[in-house]
Amino acid sequence: MLGALAAFCGAASAVVYAWGGLLLAGAVVEAEDGGTSSSPLLPCRDVTGREEQLQQVVGYSVGFVPLRFDCELTDGGSYDSGAVPGAVSAHAATLALSGAALAVAARYAAEREARSRSRTEAGGPDRDAGSDGDRNRS
Known part of the structure; x- marks a missing residue:
């Protein structure tokens, strides 16, 4: 169960990051569009309170960790x-960190269960026997 939940968290993390990547790609496409009304860059216009900086926008940069589209100024x-x-x-x-933690927990639980199963199959420790096994001999 933990392994399945870890895989789900990993997949969800990838989907969320990919969605952010698509948003970032869309902003880059808008910035590179050019043509009439392309200055200042379209993605840089959506920020309120920065009207005085809009005329100073000369370019952009992107970041992947974290995902971001930065407007560069003069x-x-x-x-x-x-x-x-x-x-x-x-x-x-x-989601990625949760998936990693769940994967570690799943691995630990699987090892613990395997050790328990091997003890049960081997008959378990004999509590009446001494360390050398000679006490129960007649």
Whole structure:
């Protein structure tokens, strides 16, 4: 059961990260579109409270851990455009760590059960016998 849950968490983590990657790819496609009304970059326009910085946008950069689309400014600074919500990377990391912990727990449980099964099949320890096995001989 733990192994199946670990696999599910791993798969869910991959799906969430892939969804964030698609959002990031969409922002890059929008930024590279060019043409009329392409300055400032389309993904950089969605941020409120940064209207004065919009005219300073000269480029962009992307990050993969965490997933982010940054708008670069003429003064060398940058800001996150919000094209990829911060929760995407957080959820992907949480699911991946949970999956790893569950995989370790599943491995531990399987080893513990295997040791228990091997003791049962071997007849278990003989509590009446001494360390050399000579006490029960007549």
